[in-house]
Amino acid sequence: xxxxxxxxxxxxxxxxxxxxxxxxxxxxxxxxxxxxxxxxxxxxxxxxxxxxxxxxxxxxxxxxxxxxxxxxxxxxxxxxxxxxxxxxxxxxxxxxxxxxxxxxxxxxxxxxxxxxxxxxxxxxxxxxxxxxxxxxxxxxxxxxxxxxxxxxxxxxxxxxxxxxxxxxxxxxxxxxxxxxxxxxxxxxxxxxxxxxxxxxxxxxxxxxxxxxxxxxxxxxxxxxxxxxxxxxxxxxxxxxxxxxxxxxxxxxxxxxxxxxxxxxxxxxxxxxxxxxxxxxxxxxxxxxxxxxxxxxxxxxxxxxxxxxxxxxxxxxxxxxxxxxxxxxxxxxxxxxxxxxxxxxxxxxxxxxxxxxxxxxxxxxxxxxxxxxxxxxxxxxxxxxxxxxxxxxxxxxxxxxxxxxxxxxxxxxxxxxxxxxxxxxxxxxxxxxxxxxxxxxxxxxxxxxxxxxxxxxxxxxxxxxxxxxxxxxxxxxxxxxxxxxxxxxxxxxxxxxxxxxxxxxxxxxxxxxxxxxxxxxxxxxxxxxxxxxxxxxxxxxxxxxxxxxxxxxxxxxxxxxxxxxxxxxxxxxxxxxxxxxx
Amino acid sequence: xxxxxxxxxxxxxxxxxxxxxxxxxxxxxxxxxxxxxxxxxxxxxxxxxxxxxxxxxxxxxxxxxxxxxxxxxxxxxxxxxxxxxxxxxxxxxxxxxxxxxxxxxxxxxxxxxxxxxxxxxxxxxxxxxxxxxxxxxxxxxxxxxxxxxxxxxxxxxxxxxxxxxxxxxxxxxxxx
Ligand SMILES: Cc1ncc(C[n+]2csc(CCOP(=O)(O)OP(=O)(O)O)c2C)c(N)n1
Ligand SMILES: [Mg+2]
Numbered sequence: 011x012x013x014x015x016x017x018x019x020x021x022x023x024x025x026x027x028x029x030x031x032x033x034x035x036x037x038x039x040x041x042x043x044x045x046x047x048x049x050x051x052x053x054x055x056x057x058x059x060x061x062x063x064x065x066x067x068x069x070x071x072x073x074x075x076x077x078x079x080x081x082x083x084x085x086x087x088x089x090x091x092x093x094x095x096x097x098x099x100x101x102x103x104x105x106x107x108x109x110x111x112x113x114x115x116x117x118x119x120x121x122x123x124x125x126x127x128x129x130x131x132x133x134x135x136x137x138x139x140x141x142x143x144x145x146x147x148x149x150x151x152x153x154x155x156x157x158x159x160x161x162x163x164x165x166x167x168x169x170x171x172x173x174x175x176x177x178x179x180x181x182x183x184x185x186x187x188x189x190x191x192x193x194x195x196x197x198x199x200x201x202x203x204x205x206x207x208x209x210x211x212x213x214x215x216x217x218x219x220x221x222x223x224x225x226x227x228x229x230x231x232x233x234x235x236x237x238x239x240x241x242x243x244x245x246x247x248x249x250x251x252x253x254x255x256x257x258x259x260x261x262x263x264x265x266x267x268x269x270x271x272x273x274x275x276x277x278x279x280x281x282x283x284x285x286x287x288x289x290x291x292x293x294x295x296x297x298x299x300x301x302x303x304x305x306x307x308x309x310x311x312x313x314x315x316x317x318x319x320x321x322x323x324x325x326x327x328x329x330x331x332x333x334x335x336x337x338x339x340x341x342x343x344x345x346x347x348x349x350x351x352x353x354x355x356x357x358x359x360x361x362x363x364x365x366x367x368x369x370x371x372x373x374x375x376x377x378x379x380x381x382x383x384x385x386x387x388x389x390x391x392x393x394x395x396x397x398x399x400x401x402x403x404x405x406x407x408x409x410x411x412x413x414x415x416x417x418x419x420x421x422x423x424x425x426x427x428x429x430x431x432x433x434x435x436x437x438x439x440x441x442x443x444x445x446x447x448x449x450x451x452x453x454x455x456x457x458x459x460x461x462x463x464x465x466x467x468x469x470x471x472x473x474x475x476x477x478x479x480x481x482x483x484x485x486x487x488x489x490x491x492x493x494x495x496x497x498x499x500x501x502x503x504x505x506x507x508x509x510x511x512x513x514x515x516x517x518x519x520x521x522x523x524x525x526x527x528x529x530x531x532x533x534x535x536x537x538x539x540x541x542x543x544x545x546x547x548x549x550x551x552x553x554x555x556x557x558x559x560x561x562x563x564x565x566x567x568x569x570x571x572x573x574x575x576x577x578x579x580x581x582x583x584x585x586x587x588x589x590x591x
Numbered sequence: 592x593x594x595x596x597x598x599x600x601x602x603x604x605x606x607x608x609x610x611x612x613x614x615x616x617x618x619x620x621x622x623x624x625x626x627x628x629x630x631x632x633x634x635x636x637x638x639x640x641x642x643x644x645x646x647x648x649x650x651x652x653x654x655x656x657x658x659x660x661x662x663x664x665x666x667x668x669x670x671x672x673x674x675x676x677x678x679x680x681x682x683x684x685x686x687x688x689x690x691x692x693x694x695x696x697x698x699x700x701x702x703x704x705x706x707x708x709x710x711x712x713x714x715x716x717x718x719x720x721x722x723x724x725x726x727x728x729x730x731x732x733x734x735x736x737x738x739x740x741x742x743x744x745x746x747x748x749x750x751x752x753x754x755x756x757x758x759x760x761x762x763x764x765x766x767x
Contacts, residue, residue, distance in 0.1 A: 149608055154615050158662045159608070178662055212604050213662045214765055336656040 030202040035165030035195045036061035038202045039129065040069050042172035045204040048100050050074045050091060050461055052084035054111075056104025058144060059131025061196035063102075076461070076490060079482035081108050083454035085115020086443075086480070089124045090418060090458030093441050094466070096249070098125040098179045099458060105132050106144030109190070110151065114448055116186045117155040121445030122270060123243060125184035127175050135163040135192040148190050157185030165198035169205070177207035182215030183334040184247060216333060219350050219358055226346045227305075227329045228362035234303035234327075236371050237263045238294070240286060240315075243270035243444075244308010244333060250353035251275070251437045254307065257356050262368040264375055266294035268309050270444045273434035277413065283375045287315040288579045289426040292386070293378030295577070295585040300374070301326045308332060308352040311341040312445065321584035331355045385590045386576050397570045398546050400424055400499045403553075404431035407469070407497070410553055415467040416441065416459055420452035420476035423505035426575045428471040450479030456494045457486055467495065467557070474500040474526050484536040487562045495556050496564045498529055501571050509574045533564040540564040592647035596625075598670045598677065598748045599655065601640040602632060602756055604663040613640060613664075616657045622646050626679075628745035634756065634767055637665065643746050665767075666759050670750055677748035681726035682708070683717040683733055684740035690715060696736055703729045714739060 033041065039062055043051070051073060055063045066075055078084040081103045088099025103112050109130040119126045133142040149161050158178045160171055168191070175187040231237060245254055251274050258265050258275070264283040265275045275282050284291030286298075298304065304326045309315070316322045319341060330337070330344035331352055338347045348355045390401040404427055407415075413435030419425040419442040434440060441459055443451040456470035477498050487494055504522040511519050533540035539559055543552040549567065556565045577588045603609055610629070617624055625643040632639040644651070651669045658667040687710060690696045700707065705719040719729045726743055757767055 150611060153608060153611050154619070161607075210662065211765065211767065212665045334660065336653070336660040338656070340653055340656075 028203075032199045033202045034061065034065065035168050035191065035198050035200065036065035038165060038168045038200060039172065039191065039196070040065045040073065041202055042169050042204060043100065044069070044072055045206070046172065046176045047097070048073065050076065051100045051102055052076045052078055052087040052091070052458065053102030054078060054081050054084060054104070054108055055102070056108045056131065056144070058105035058133055058193050059102060059108070059129075059196075061193065062129070062131065062191070074461075075102075076457075076486060078454060079485045080480065081111030082114050082450065083480050083483045083486065085112050085119070085126070085128070086448075086451050086454035087458030087461075087483075087486075088126050089115060089119050089122075089451075090441055090455030091462045092124050092126055092458075094416065094438060094459045095462035098127050098176055098184075101126065101128040103128065103130050104144065105130060105148070106146045109146055109148040112188070113151065113155065114446075116152055116188065118443050118446040118448045118451065119186040120155045120157065122443065123184050123247060124186065125179040126186040127172075127179050128186060128188045130188065130190045131196070132161065132190045132192045134194040136194070138163075138192070148188065152188045155186070156188050159188040159190070161190040161192070162195050163192045165195050165200045168195070168200070169202060173205060173207040174210065177210065178213065182213070216351050216354075217335075217349050219354055220348065221358070223346055223348045224355070224358040225362065227331075227348055228359055230303055230327055230329055230346060231261060231263070231305065231359070232364045236297075236301045237261070237303035237305060238283075238297060238301045239263050239265045240268065240304055240306045240309050241265055241271040241274055242268045242307065242309025244331070244352045245271060245274040246438055248308065248333075248352035248354075250308075250351075250356055253353055253356035253360070255279075257360060257363070260360065260365050261363050262366045262372075263305065264368075264372060268312070268315055268444075269429055269442060270440070271309065272429055273439040274437055276435055277433040278435065280372070284379075285429060287312075288317075289430065289575050289577065291379070291430070292382035292577050292588060292590065293375040295579060295588045296378060297375060298323050299325065299584070299586045303327050303329065305329045306331065306342075307356070310334075310337045313341070316341060317579045317583050317585045321586065382577065382590070390576075393546055395570050395573075397568060398543070398549055399573050400427040400501075400569050401431050402546070403497065403499060403549065403567050403569070404428050404471070406549055406553055408433045410550075410557060411467060411469070415439065415469045416463070418442070418452045418456040418459055418468060418470045420470070420472040421447045421449045421506075422473040422476060423501070423509060423573070423575050424471050424473045424499040426506075427499075430575075449473075449476035452476065453480050453494075453496065454483045454486075456496070457483060457492050460492050460494050469495040469497065471497050471499065473505060474498055474502060474524060474529075475504045477529070478526075481532065484533060484538060487538060488536040492562060493560065494562045495559075496562070497556065498564065498566045499569050500526060500529070500566055501569050501573070502526055503571055505573075506575070508572070512572070512574065514580070529564065529566040538562050538564055540566070542566045542568065544568050592649065594645050594647055596643065596645050596672060597651045598672075598675055598746060599640070599642040599644070599651070599658070599667060600670070600748065600750065601642065601658055601667045602665045603638050603640065603661075604665075605636065605638040606663050609661070609663050612661050613642075613658060616654055616661075617642075617644065620650065620654070622650065622654070626745035628747050630747070632756070637756070637767070641746055641748050665765070666756060668750065670748070674752070675748040675750050677722070677746050678720055679723055679726060679744050679746050680718065680720045681729070681741065681743040683719070683730065683738055684714050685717070685733060685736055685738055687711065687713060687715050689736035693736065696733070699729070699732045703732070705729055
């Protein structure tokens, strides 16, 4: 066959869109986003990105732009959106301060593997490097916290680069990508043609499944007496919840979860043994050091999970199922490494593992649960303090929502309490800032999450401190009428820091007490319904008001000022030495 | 942990900004780069970095993975001294006077298999290619004759194993 004709045919087959004559770079960007299926953008305009905003003006039917009140808010909103929509969140920002304001959210997305594409405007290419007005080297600044970044100086680079950006952000271990576009490239005209990126020669998102490793893993699993699964966010990123459930039920292996893994396995399931790490449950922490096999699925052995590595899982062999090869042997040495997408790996393992029941091993967890219940949970939930305790609020919320809501948490004591006491009954219901621990995450992330899944109840649980880091996003809720429910657990303290001061710094409460505004009045100034709960008797009705209200609603619950989160593995301690008080 | 010298070879795309990303993998772990050389490779369009560091084996293993994690890096390797053939080049500028005044300088140049690149009325430039110990030895010997300027390149290295980059990439389902 004539190869020229063949080439021509394949070229035609590959062309997904028609050529559009003479469009500006800015419009090419918008068309590229549409080609990628983008429907929502979170952003904030400014000089260097004005041509893009001008092009957007004509596409407001297809592209829903949300004007957040701060670029950091845009990034967290994009993250919340991405986690529920299961595709990249998109942000726009101008050069200089607009771009630098993105950095916290980008770093958060990088460490928590959230797909995101950030577009920043840049000064005209002839001004690059001259300290022009609002010029900042955002490529240099963002390099350490992005999966990939690129500066565009010619309009012709736009379609190809955007295609690459989405491919990289969404494939393999997801992460944030930043594309910086000079103003002249936004004005320049090109003939627009788009092709989705299928492959990058220097990047391999997922290696082919190593069957040898799967066989070895199955063998270890079949031999183990005391195996335990450590489930991370990789399970939900791979949409492998069903496979994990089937695997657990066949093998009888107990499932423990990292902070970001929460909700990927039903909390009420008999094989679910709880939350790992610093403020996790007693059983999964101490049993880590008695297990003879750890099966880590899509998690990275963060120090908040492992405590002192020298005293971690010394009796256990380790199977590490992970998509990112750089995580293998980074913190914990794997006996068998399965570099794969969690779903594929579990599907590979399923036919090879023996059906088993492990009543004795599960009984050990049940005994730990009883200990934790007697020494921690029952005391924490007992209505025996003048003010409500955070756990009482979460417990009641869990009951009222039947574990069906999407819980978006900020960072601090309330985050740990919500993670411990909300009984997740649905997958994809837990959105939090884990790796970076970014205060101010919850409100904007909740807004993004609600836009991604309007059908789900989205409830943000926020501390009084963290709320004030991104409180301006109430304006975004107001303007776009986004019905997000917010609960401020107000202890008038930077509670988690205060807890450490109490336990490890002889109660020297150095700059952790907060004088707070009238949160109800603040919300109302944004035309958002709000209520304060002071007394225990008002809690249920307050929560019902929150849940029954059609629009967004802010419920402030005044909680015990100096309550502590237990259990706790103090920094540098072994998970065996978890404190119950 | 025991520190050793390692030579890393990184094959990558030739893109602006990648150097930053590569050096960041070392600097965030506070590992000093002893030498860094960039050049073309045997494959057109593929760039090659040669980096020398002193660190522990476990660190260098993690570093290589984090380098490969960079989207524009095709493959990274690390080697111990005995797995590579390596060279550096050094240039020495000394005054022409010293050559005139003493037979010694000429003897030193011959004994070290160095060569004179240029002789000008005021100065001359000597070149020596070899391992760092050799270029350093020449430096020490020329010192008494006043070295006006000295520069040594980064290490370049070729690995002994016969396997080619394309074979490594084929193993993992990648092609150039
Ligand atoms: C941006 C940012 N700054 C500082 C911290 C350190 N930090 C962690 S928890 C915490 C206290 C949070 O206080 P609050 O939001 O009131 O929550 P609480 O612990 O009281 O529930 C602080 C300051 C952080 N995680 N993020
Ligand atoms: Mg607080």
